[in-house]
Amino acid sequence: MGLKEILFLAIFTVAESLETTTINYKTENQINFANVTQCDCGWRNVQNSLQIVGGDETGVNEYPGMAALIYLSSGLLFCGAHIISDRYLLTAAHCIYNKSPSDFVALVGDHDISTGGDTAYSAIYYINAYEIYPTYDSSTDANDIAILRTSTQITFSTYVAPICLPFKYATYDFSSQPVTILGWGQIEFSGPTSNVLLKAEVQVLTNANCQSSYAQVVLSQEICTFANGIDSCQADSGGPVMWTNISIARLYLIGIISHGVGCATGYPGINVRVTSFLNWILSRTSDASYCYM
Ligand SMILES: *[C@@H]1O[C@H](CO)[C@@H](O)[C@H](O)[C@H]1NC(C)=O
Numbered sequence: 001m002g003l004k005e006i007l008f009l010a011i012f013t014v015a016e017s018l019e020t021t022t023i024n025y026k027t028e029n030q031i032n033f034a035n036v037t038q039c040d041c042g043w044r045n046v047q048n049s050l051q052i053v054g055g056d057e058t059g060v061n062e063y064p065g066m067a068a069l070i071y072l073s074s075g076l077l078f079c080g081a082h083i084i085s086d087r088y089l090l091t092a093a094h095c096i097y098n099k100s101p102s103d104f105v106a107l108v109g110d111h112d113i114s115t116g117g118d119t120a121y122s123a124i125y126y127i128n129a130y131e132i133y134p135t136y137d138s139s140t141d142a143n144d145i146a147i148l149r150t151s152t153q154i155t156f157s158t159y160v161a162p163i164c165l166p167f168k169y170a171t172y173d174f175s176s177q178p179v180t181i182l183g184w185g186q187i188e189f190s191g192p193t194s195n196v197l198l199k200a201e202v203q204v205l206t207n208a209n210c211q212s213s214y215a216q217v218v219l220s221q222e223i224c225t226f227a228n229g230i231d232s233c234q235a236d237s238g239g240p241v242m243w244t245n246i247s248i249a250r251l252y253l254i255g256i257i258s259h260g261v262g263c264a265t266g267y268p269g270i271n272v273r274v275t276s277f278l279n280w281i282l283s284r285t286s287d288a289s290y291c292y293m
């Protein structure tokens, strides 16, 4: 069954499953920074990666947090997103600005976007609420971050699972660190697009260095990435910028792809700096539990 058929079948249940749930508010001084005991996040299924010979293609389900945002009406992918808990994903605000939560779904566990349910773990989740950062500016894309809440709990497995949020690294600026970006590249570039999920290694720049490439002000709550002479790295807005703590082999969501990805263009990519929004994420997702990993 293809993606369009799945969406077609699913559309009949959407009216019922969409509740008008709002995300509970919790003030910052009430934040339980780590309601975490036995909790795991941010692993990578490396064995799946080894099957890929060359190229930038990821392994099937190599990155268990990856999600695609898909229009219900057309079945087309329009942005990336990333799983942070069993009810929440992060994406870029501009991806969903002016859209209704019932316009789109999150597709998790997938690899080849042309066929929809192509892995045993592909699943579609409806979105019953989202929240865009209050001072998101659609004219400049400042504070380009949004939280999506799924209608039902995301079923976790080895292959569909949350990435770690960088609570332990809230003071790191990650400059000069290698990071990985992911995407199907369906939207951002006019060149060939990919049906399979692609990855690229890029490097974090200091904001000062990044600023020298742009007339527009690079904000402290943004994080720039750059790839030296990389040929074809494609990604979609809303997708992840992931840093790995190599000694414990865990992935952290440190950026959300916002304007450009800094490959092939010669310009750095500007991403949302997730460490600037941790308190906001916690305060708006008080029913979630996160791993303090
Ligand atoms: C932590 O989360 C669990 C399960 O969601 C909940 O039962 C418990 O009350 C929470 N503990 C604290 C200290 O918030």
Ligand SMILES: *[C@@H]1O[C@H](CO)[C@@H](O)[C@H](O)[C@H]1NC(C)=O
Residues within 6 Å of the ligand: 245, 246, 247, 248, 293
């Ligand atoms: C990676 O994680 C370990 C264990 O939490 C920590 O001791 C180490 O400092 C981390 N590495 C970096 C580069 O922060």
